[in-house]
Amino acid sequence: MKIPFVAGNWKMNLSVDEAVKFLQDIKGKLPDPKVTETCIAASPLFLESMIQENVGSSLLISAENCFYEDEGAYTGETSPKALHEMGVTHVIIGHSERRKYFNETDDIINKKVHAAFRNHLTPIVCCDETMSRRESSDRISWVVSQVTNALKSIDPQQAQHIIVAYEPSWAIGSGKTASTDEAEEGCYLIRQTIADLYSDDLANQVRVLYGGSVNDDNADEILAQTDIDGVLAGGASLKSDSFLKLANFLQK
Numbered sequence: 001m002k003i004p005f006v007a008g009n010w011k012m013n014l015s016v017d018e019a020v021k022f023l024q025d026i027k028g029k030l031p032d033p034k035v036t037e038t039c040i041a042a043s044p045l046f047l048e049s050m051i052q053e054n055v056g057s058s059l060l061i062s063a064e065n066c067f068y069e070d071e072g073a074y075t076g077e078t079s080p081k082a083l084h085e086m087g088v089t090h091v092i093i094g095h096s097e098r099r100k101y102f103n104e105t106d107d108i109i110n111k112k113v114h115a116a117f118r119n120h121l122t123p124i125v126c127c128d129e130t131m132s133r134r135e136s137s138d139r140i141s142w143v144v145s146q147v148t149n150a151l152k153s154i155d156p157q158q159a160q161h162i163i164v165a166y167e168p169s170w171a172i173g174s175g176k177t178a179s180t181d182e183a184e185e186g187c188y189l190i191r192q193t194i195a196d197l198y199s200d201d202l203a204n205q206v207r208v209l210y211g212g213s214v215n216d217d218n219a220d221e222i223l224a225q226t227d228i229d230g231v232l233a234g235g236a237s238l239k240s241d242s243f244l245k246l247a248n249f250l251q252k
């Protein structure tokens with residue numbers, strides 16, 4: 001049985017002290033990781049302190065991004081190898097904000113997925129959908145191509161561990177959550193794409209998340225959908241009490 005996955009993406013928010021205080025606040029209050037896995041993705045500046053504070057907790061610590069080479073002359077980039085060595089287990093790849101502000105292409109994202117697996121990090125691959133794409137006729141093909149390109153040359157042993165998040169950018173930070181039908185439709189489309197690339201069995205093992213204005217009020221309805229195995233929350237993950245509500249919502 002798939003274990004639901006509740007993740008927070010802090011983006012470029014909070015301070016090291018606030019990050020550590022957050023972990024202190026949630027200690028002992030997270031669900032059993034056999035029931036729900038929980039994860040926070042934070043700035044590389046916070047990760048060392050968070051990992052130290054997190055000892056004994058089931059919270060998984062994720063980076064928000066990494067580079068696609070392990071080391072070398074890449075000023076300002078974050079090494080996936082160093083992330084693994086410091087105890088990070090997950091990494092978000094291809095968030096719509098990275099596609100939009102840092103010109104990340106499908107090719108770069110695919111290289112990063114390879115780099116994550118090479119360094120024993122679980123990639124949380126984000127699949128965007130802009131409003132103009134949503135309203136256009138190539139909407140489905142765009143979602144399909146993002147997933148297909150991200151997974152290029154990823155073998156089934158690796159692919160079964162990937163986490164994919166349907167994160168329509170029109171719903172991110174806008175307070176405009178996708179309806180449950182829209183969220184389910186996007187996640188279903190991602191799962192079908194994975195089934196076409198690999199197999200139904202493998203697609204059913206992969207956890208597909210929804211992200212975009214998730215909060216304590218809408219999470220239970222979203223999480224009740226067949227193809228939604230968890231959430232990737234931005235704003236609602238910044239406060240320990242709202243993150244704990246999300247983490248403890250799941251009944252699946």
Ligand code: 13P
Pocket residue numbers: 009095167171172173174175211212213214232233234235236
């Ligand atoms: P919000 O929950 O703030 O809309 O952000 C979603 C997101 O981008 C998570 O990666």
